[in-house]
Amino acid sequence: MTAAASETYAEIAPFTAISKNLHYRVPGELLHDVQPGVRVLVPLGRRETVGLVLALQGTPPPLEGSIRFKSVKAVLDPRPVVPGDVLHLCRWISRYYFYPLGEIIRSTLPPGFQLQPEVRYRLTGAGKAVLERERRGRKRLEPWFDPGFPETGEPMEACPRDDIETRAFKRLEREGWVERVYVWPSSDLRQKTLKTVRLVETPPDDRLRRSAHLRRLVRLLEDAGGALALRDLRRSLKTADYWARRLQREGFVCMEAAREIRESPYAQTLPACEPPALTTDQQAVVGAIGPFIENGRFQPFLLYGVTGSGKTEIYLHLVQRTLEVGKTALVLVPEIALSTQLEALFRRRFGSRLAVWHSGLSPGARDDQWRKIVDGESSVTLGVRSAVFSPLPRLGLIVVDEEHDGSYKQEDRLRYHARDVALVRARFLGIPVLLGSATPSLQSIRLVHRGRCRFLSLLQRIEDRPLPRIEIIDMRRERGPFRVLSRPLQAAVEKTLADGNQVLLFLNRRGFATFYLCRVCGTVHQCPHCSVSLTYHQQDDTLRCHYCGYEADVPEACPRCGEHALIPFGFGTERVAEEVGKLFPGARIARIDRDSASHPKRLVELLNDVRHRRADVLIGTQMVAKGHDFENITLVGVISADTALQIADFRAGEITVQLLLQVAGRAGRGDQPGEVLVQTFNPDHYTIQAVRNMDYLRFCEEELKARESLQYPPFTRFVRFLLSGADETLTREAMDRFHAVCRAAADELKEENVPVALLGPAPAPIYRLKNRYRRHLYGKAWTNRHLQAFVERVLAESRRLSILRRVALVVDRDPHSGL
């Protein structure tokens, strides 16, 4: 050992928008606690921030200029909160999606672990003197510091509530009257304890005789087998707290406090039952994947299973198998609507070994579920998009259900695609990943073509139930005034109801009318903050913007010409509900869309109404189109197949067919065959024909050919740059400059045999959103590597564009929405 003390440095990703990792000295006393994957508190400039330790090193990187290394201030976790493989994944995501690593890591953590220190201002000795003596100074301090406040010895602190107060404090700080301190936020929702009362000894009769409440309490405990949660006791006995404490003093009961794990509040319970035997087809699928789970080898599988073919049972079997070999499993599902049913199935099979992860969980429940996973108390995670970061140790299998679903793509901040991230995570870990769908994405089908993914299929519905019969209704042939329900659809509904079956009517548009028009001057009512028309909602008689949430009363007269000639145009689910109510006065209607099911709890109630046949006609948007299993729905009516086609995107065809086939799949899932009627003004459109033929794979082959000839994804790769700013001219100018940078980068790369094409720039389809003007530009490359090189160059060059600081730039790799 030499005399020179060896130092340890930690590489840290701060939880802020900094794109660089920073290095800090680790003081001796923290040496044992600082390890990769734990959160630490570090000084950053004049601030303090939380960051994650990425690595430890003996030699620090050379620093430029006079920058000195600062030291880690505190360690926040006793054990790593981000497992090594997730950390590795985050690093990859940061590079691939061009997003700061620290922010990615932070967003993988549950709410209780995302906290940052709070800034407070503490009165200094000088400040106190001023407060006591000077009239002028007192005026400036008094809004926050009371001179008459009793001396408790505690330093007086205050925190600014807005920008103006922050400025005021900064001035006080310059005077030396207050100083800045950082405190840890006190909101402690991180743990919940469950108090349990346990009966030690039944009190003697003469003791019991004296109080009815006491007798009741003892009785409740005995009935519950000797112990009961205080919370439950309270529900049956208002004085439970008093008696429990009193009996505790007398030694008849004891109180136990245990950490409670908050669970998903909407889980349905199903009666226990034996797992059903697999069909031959299902066995073949399980047999193909099983060995990869056991041997731990990377392999993507695409499971093409028509709706109702029993994919879920395969997932359950494979997960079971994964657990049997001592590994854990991750199952991704699209957004909540369908997950409650799936959750119940998983809960029945895996009980407390299941952790769930979806938007219906409270922040506290999120913390608990997450902890359960890290601590290894649960071994299966069932969750939505962000569960792809689930910190499961010994992960052995990833399932992505309905892999084509658009909700796997996050459309704000970090714009990642959970299916793609799942594939990368599986590759890093060397484990199989199963993508399941009745309507796989073209991207996944291409993976199969290229030999990167194994194709498995289930072509029969379970119990040989027939696929529904599909009929296309040409709305151009409907005579007379416009009707929401065509004659054939109306007749079919009538017959279905008469037979005592249920109907699903699908329309991918909520509200009553899509816009309000003045018949005199032609004005369409627009959102004052966005360049979209307002939707009329009859439910509460308002006009609403579906993009920013703006709400207004319906005006009496046209705001432009003053005429009383406003009429609603277009129709949404509310209007369909009204029409059905008029046509079938006796029918019980359940409307399910984001308005009627504003809360997850309400959604579950509505779904249960349908499931338990308390409703005859279900009218809904996307929410009901996917995944649900309603046994008694025999008729599905698509009110307008044309809405999805209007998407201005090369994927419109793919999305339309997927959506329509998914909806069609809701019909005939019980023992009666199903029928599907599709209303459209474009009956000859190739997507509608594909739906009529119910031949999804053939549609894909044709669509892939078209994509190839047009050089669209999945044959090429896109990146979308979206610029937005409050000032229209400034935003346009920023885009001009940015475009120039892109052009230069593309020209340079062309010289290096890296071809990149630019599309645009153009105003974004929603030109104004939440008061910001938006323009976008697409870059196209033929390989991922080329796209990476292009975007890296563009971003490096555009850092020098000062105008970009005054607008917001979003980089959306593999964009799915062009809005």
Next chain:
DNA sequence: AGCACGCCGACT
């Protein structure tokens, strides 16, 4: 992202 610095116009 914050936060500081530094440079300008407009007020007590």
Next chain:
DNA sequence: GTCGGCGTGCTC
């Protein structure tokens, strides 16, 4: 003269 606006650069 300062206050506050915004432009610019940096954070180990």
